[in-house]
Amino acid sequence: xxxxxxxxxxxxxxxxxxxxxxxxxxxxxxxxxxxxxxxxxxxxxxxxxxxxxxxxxxxxxxxxxxxxxxxxxxxxxxxxxxxxxxxxxxxxxxxxxxxxxxxxxxxxxxxxxxxxxxxxxxxxxxxxxxxxxxxxxxxxxxxxxxxxxxxxxxxxxxxxxxxxxxxxxxxxxxxxxxxxxxxxxxxxxxxxxxxxxxxxxxxxxxxxxxxxxxxxxxxxxxxxxxxxxxxxxxxxxxxxxxxxxxxxxxxx
Amino acid sequence: xxxxxxxxxxxxxxxxxxxxxxxxxxxxxxxxxxxxxxxxxxxxxxxxxxxxxxxxxxxxxxxxxxxxxxxxxxxxxxxxxxxxxxxxxxxxxxxxxxxxxxxxxxxxxxxxxxxxxxxxxxxxxxxxxxxxxxxxxxxxxxxxxxxxxxxxxxxxxxxxxxxxxxxxxxxxxxxxxxxxxxxxxxxxxxxxxxxxxxxxxxxxxxxxxxxxxxxxxxxxxxxxxxxxxxxxxxxxxxxxxxxxxxxxxxxxxxxxxxxxxxxxxxxxxxxxxxxxxxxxxxxxxxxxxxxxxxxxxxxxxxxxxxxxxxxxxxxxxxxxxxxxxxxxxxxxxxxxxxxxxxxxxxxxxxxxxxxxxxxxxxxxxxxxxxxxxxxxxxxxxxxxxxxxxxxxxxxxxxxxxxxxxxxxxxxxxxxxxxxxxxxxxxxxx
Ligand SMILES: Nc1ncnc2c1ncn2[C@@H]1O[C@H](COP(=O)(O)OP(=O)(O)OP(=O)(O)O)[C@@H](O)[C@H]1O
Ligand SMILES: [Mg+2]
Numbered sequence: 303x304x305x306x307x308x309x310x311x312x313x314x315x316x317x318x319x320x321x322x323x324x325x326x327x328x329x330x331x332x333x334x335x336x337x338x339x340x341x342x343x344x345x346x347x348x349x350x351x352x353x354x355x356x357x358x359x360x361x362x363x364x365x366x367x368x369x370x371x372x373x374x375x376x377x378x379x380x381x382x383x384x385x386x387x388x389x390x391x392x393x394x395x396x397x398x399x400x401x402x403x404x405x406x407x408x409x410x411x412x413x414x415x416x417x418x419x420x421x422x423x424x425x426x427x428x429x430x431x432x433x434x435x436x437x438x439x440x441x442x443x444x445x446x447x448x449x450x451x452x453x454x455x456x457x458x459x460x461x462x463x464x465x466x467x468x469x470x471x472x473x474x475x476x477x478x479x480x481x482x483x484x485x486x487x488x489x490x491x492x493x494x495x496x497x498x499x500x501x502x503x504x505x506x507x508x509x510x511x512x513x514x515x516x517x518x519x520x521x522x523x524x525x526x527x528x529x530x531x532x533x534x535x536x537x538x539x540x541x542x543x544x545x546x547x548x549x550x551x552x553x554x
Numbered sequence: 555x556x557x558x559x560x561x562x563x564x565x566x567x568x569x570x571x572x573x574x575x576x577x578x579x580x581x582x583x584x585x586x587x588x589x590x591x592x593x594x595x596x597x598x599x600x601x602x603x604x605x606x607x608x609x610x611x612x613x614x615x616x617x618x619x620x621x622x623x624x625x626x627x628x629x630x631x632x633x634x635x636x637x638x639x640x641x642x643x644x645x646x647x648x649x650x651x652x653x654x655x656x657x658x659x660x661x662x663x664x665x666x667x668x669x670x671x672x673x674x675x676x677x678x679x680x681x682x683x684x685x686x687x688x689x690x691x692x693x694x695x696x697x698x699x700x701x702x703x704x705x706x707x708x709x710x711x712x713x714x715x716x717x718x719x720x721x722x723x724x725x726x727x728x729x730x731x732x733x734x735x736x737x738x739x740x741x742x743x744x745x746x747x748x749x750x751x752x753x754x755x756x757x758x759x760x761x762x763x764x765x766x767x768x769x770x771x772x773x774x775x776x777x778x779x780x781x782x783x784x785x786x787x788x789x790x791x792x793x794x795x796x797x798x799x800x801x802x803x804x805x806x807x808x809x810x811x812x813x814x815x816x817x818x819x820x821x822x823x824x825x826x827x828x829x830x831x832x833x834x835x836x837x838x839x840x841x842x843x844x845x846x847x848x849x850x851x852x853x854x855x856x857x858x859x860x861x862x863x864x865x866x867x868x869x870x871x872x873x874x875x876x877x878x879x880x881x882x883x884x885x886x887x888x889x890x891x892x893x894x895x896x897x898x899x900x901x902x903x904x905x906x907x908x909x910x911x912x913x914x915x916x917x918x919x920x921x922x923x924x925x926x927x928x929x930x931x932x933x934x935x936x937x938x939x940x941x942x943x944x945x946x947x948x949x950x951x952x953x954x955x956x957x958x959x960x961x962x963x964x965x966x967x968x969x970x971x972x973x974x975x976x977x978x979x980x981x982x983x
Contacts, residue, residue, distance in 0.1 A: 350942050378944035390939040394957025403953065404943040411944070443957075444939075460943065 303328050303468055303499045304349075304369070309360035311348045318344045320524035321360070326468065329496040333510055333535060334503045336521035337543045342503045343387050345521070346470045350384040351377045365467065378404075379411035381467030385457035385474045387503075392444040397456070398426065400444050401463050408464065429462035433489040450477035458489050465493075470501045475509040487512030507539040522550050565618045566599045566693075573701050573733060576626040580702050582672045582680055591689040591699040598693050610877045610909045611819050611848040613694070616791050621763050625730035629758060633658060636723060639755055642970050644721035651726055652703020652736040666714025666746065671704045672737065679707065682739055686769035687797035692821070694793045698735040698767040705737040708750070712743035712773065719749040719968055724766065726790070728758035736766045744773040744801075751971060753783040754815075756790040764792040772800040774828070781971060782810040784818055785978060788843070791817040802828035809965050812839035812847050813978040823852040826860045826888075837866040838962040840982045841874035841906075848877040853895075855888040855918075864895040867962055869955055869983075870906035877909040880925070886917040895925040900932055900958060952983050 304326045311319040318341050326332050334342055348355050349362065351374030362369040364380060372380065392400070406416045417425070426440055433455045445453050454474050461469050471490070475483055490513055494500065502513060510518075510532060518534040519526045522543070527550045528534065570592065580588065601607065602614035628651050636658050640646040647669060648658035654671040672683070689696040710716055726734050742748055756762050764786065772778045778800075786792055792815055800806045812818050824833045839847040847870075853862045868876040878897040899908040912925040932954055940950035959979060966972035 352938055373947070374938060374941040375944055375946050375950075378942055384942055386939065386942075390933075390935045392933075392936045392939065392954070392957065394960050395940075395953050400940070400943070400945075400953070403949060404940075404945050407946055407949065408944040464943065 303330075303365060305363045307361050309345075309348070309362060310358045311344060311355045312358055313355055317358070318355070318524055319348065322524070322526060324519065324526060326499050326501060328499055330517065331494070331500045331502065331513060331515045333515035333518045334501060334521055335505065335518065335535060335538055337547070340521045341524045342521055343472055346384050346472045346501075346503065349377075349470060350374060350382065375407070376411070378464075379408045383461050383464060383466030383469045385454075385461060385469065385471040387472040387476075389445045389453040389457055391446045391448075393446045395444050397440050397442060397444050401426070401460065405463060425463065430459055432462050432492060433458045434485050435459045451479060451482045454478055455482065455486060458486050462489065462493055467498050468501070469493075469498070470503070472503045473505065474502075475504055475506060483509065484512065507535050510535050520546060522546055525550070563596065563599055565614050566595055569600070569617055569621070569624070569733070570595065572624050576624070577701050580700075582675055582704075583683065583699060583702060584680075587684055587689065588700050591696040594690050594696040595693055595700065600693050600697070607850065607879070610875065611817070611846065613793065613819070616817060617763065620761055620791060621731055621733065623731065624733050625728075626732050627728065627730045628732065629727040629729050631655075631658065631725065631727050631757070635757060636725070639723045639725065639753060641719070641721045641751060641968065641974075643968055644719040644751060647706065647720065647722045649703075649706055649722060649724045649736060649738075651728070651732075652705060652734045654704055654706045664716055666711040667716055668707070668709040668711070670707050672702075672707055672739070673704045675707055682741065682771070683769070686771065686799050687767050687795060692795065694765055694821075695767055695795055695797075698737055698765050698795070701733075701735045702737040702767075703735055707739050707741075709741040710743060710746040710748045713745045715747040716749070719751055721751040721753065724752065724754050726756040726758050726762045726764055726786070728756075728760040728762050731761040732758075733763045733765065736764065738768050740768065740770040740778070742770075742772045742776045742778045745775045746773065747777040749779045749968070751781045751783060751968065754786050754792065754794070756786045758789070761789045761791070762786075764790060766792065766794040768794075768796045770796060770798040770806075772798065772804045772806050774801045775803040776801070777805045778807070779967075780806075780808040781966065781968070782808065782820075783971065783975065784810065784812040784815055786815040786818070788814065788816050790815045793819045793821070795821040796823065798822075798824040798833075799827050800824065800831045800833060802830055804831045806832070807834040808836070809962065810837040810849070811962075811975045812837070812841075813975070813982060815845065815847070817846045817848075819848040819850070821850045821852075823854070824862070825854045825856065826862065827856055829857040830859045832861040832863075834862070835864045836962055836965055838868070838959055838979075839876060840869040840871070840959075840979060841876055842871040842982065843874060844872070845874040847874070848879075850879045850881075852881045853883070853893060855882070855884045855891045855893060857887055858889040858891070860888065861892040862894070865962065866897045867959060868899045868908065869902060869958070870899065870908055871902040873903070873905040875907045875909070878927070879909075879911040879913070881913040882915070882923065882925070884914075884916040884918050884921050884923065888918045889920045891918060891921040891923070893921070893923040897927040898958075899929040900955065901929060902932065952980070955983050956980070
């Protein structure tokens with residue numbers, strides 16, 4: 303699905319990613335954990351195509367294509383989806399209009415016709431049920447005035463609508479109450495298939511109780527310093543990052 | 555006299571000479587009015603950027619560069635020329651090169667409505683002219699007064715509600731460079747109501763300096779809702795002055811949409827002359843190339859318990875320049891005034907410029923006034939968010955700019971006008 307080799311990225315002259323290696327195959331769920339500021343959101347932004355970062359070294363192949371060569375919109379059209387840690391409010395653009403435009407541009411990219419309005423509305427109805435998103439939210443401006451939890455749910459709703467191959471969920475669990483967490487997690491689980499893959503970025507084992515990862519990676523100072531199975535997350539939760547920090551202290 | 559002053563009067567004098575030799579005498583304007591207008595012009599000159607109110611809008615330079623000689627030669631227009639400019643839901647009235655053209659206008663008898671040319675005014679009606687727009691306040695008003703065309707007089711008699719909008723199509727048709735001075739008077743008497751659309755076009759083949767003056771009077775408990783649709787194209791340089799006076803319990807709204815025009819200067823001045831009235835001024839422009847769009851408003855609160863609201867938005871592309879200068883006066887008797895003003899702009903290129911200048915002068919102590927301006931680039935976070943969902947750069951920009959403009963486009967209550975504005979707006983994006 304995606305293969306990341308020796309990825310280095312910086313902003314200005316500050317290097318944030320310092321050689322990331324990661325291989326995710328179809329059907330897999332990977333979790334990335336790590337202390338604040340270690341570069342988790344940067345990794346997801348770089349993969350999604352945010353232009354603020356310079357990739358200085360390394361390569362990323364996404365379903366056989368050179369991901370780094372593609373524009374942000376083409377990455378999305380190729381099936382990459384990022385659930386933002388901080389979803390952006392866009393006053394004046396309705397959620398529905400936004401999603402219709404997105405869906406149809408993705409379809410056009412694949413040579414498909416626009417989805418008929420009736421089918422689109424049916425899809426909205428079906429997918430908003432999946433994350434129990436209040437139907438009123440669909441007609442409101444994108445994320446405007448949404449509560450923290452509503453924003454996160456809206457991310458997963460969009461994911462359900464766009465049906466990506468690879469979803470990167472950047473701290474989608476933070477800010478969710480227990481019920482919402484369960485709903486979002488079950489939504490993600492329902493969307494899982496042998497043909498798609500998920501990268502979960504999280505600070506909490508709690509999410510991983512619901513969405514069980516095949517692999518867990520620890521990101522620290524721009525590198526994946528440790529990888530393991532789901533038990534690694536439990537270990538980190540119990541011990542914290544002190545040991546990792548000591549072991550991998552890198553002079554800035 | 556300094557060299558600068560010499561040059562200044564030279565431009566004005568050349569223009570005056572040419573217009574005097576090429577225009578016929580204005581019959582309905584009193585001689586004394588014309589003479590004092592010309593005197594004011596000779597004295598002050600057409601304003602340049604040293605004039606505080608024209609700092610970002612050098613009219614004198616435009617006349618010097620683009621209107622060295624004016625020919626005042628025009629093409630005849632036919633009904634077919636006008637047809638595409640009409641608005642279906644409205645009574646369409648046509649003013650060509652400053653003169654009301656009855657043959658091209660729709661005839662309809664509506665109770666309480668008077669439509670006639672300024673030449674046809676009774677002597678008491680003539681007294682209304684220049685009652686609001688005074689020659690000794692602004693050189694462009696003076697120019698218009700001295701050389702005004704046979705414009706339009708619209709009146710709604712008291713207690714009458716005009717059921718459909720009135721649409722005045724101002725169209726210029728010069729075939730060599732020309733100056734038009736269009737004038738009208740809109741008189742909405744007590745407890746009357748009307749909706750007025752004013753559209754501005756140039757379908758001529760030459761440059762036009764279009765100097766428009768409208769006097770609007772809104773009587774006690776009356777309501778006037780106006781739309782200005784400005785789409786004069788690249789050959790047009792225009793100054794549009796609205797001098798409005800509104801009275802007790804009245805309601806005046808104006809929405810200006812500027813979609814083209816090489817230079818568009820709007821002076822929208824509203825006097826809230828009595829208590830408990832309200833004025834709403836809104837504007838939206840989108841500019842590209844080297845266009846200059848300049849909105850000046852003056853809200854003059856003279857009496858207590860009145861409200862004014864202003865919302866102006868602009869999108870400046872390429873090397874275009876947008877200006878918003880909003881003055882609010884709250885006179886000492888105007889207690890309990892609520893006055894709000896907001897100007898928001900988006901710069902689409904590094905070479906585009908936005909100037910904003912709110913000016914509040916408050917002489918009463920018990921008032922609520924606020925103003926805010928913001929100018930920025932398109933929100934890159936929002937842009938990235940849209941692109942990250944598969945929406946291409948161009949459609950993403952369009953979505954965001956449409957969202958920015960939507961609240962103004964939503965103010966249009968006439969469907970085909972709204973569609974016209976939206977289409978041109980989308981094309982200009
Ligand atoms: N646009 C930016 N400008 C400057 N520094 C940045 C920028 N983006 C990220 N950084 C820095 O890069 C480092 C990594 O940030 P990042 O957001 O990727 O961390 P994170 O692992 O997602 O942290 P958290 O767990 O708090 O979300 C931080 O030190 C951050 O300040
Ligand atoms: Mg983060």
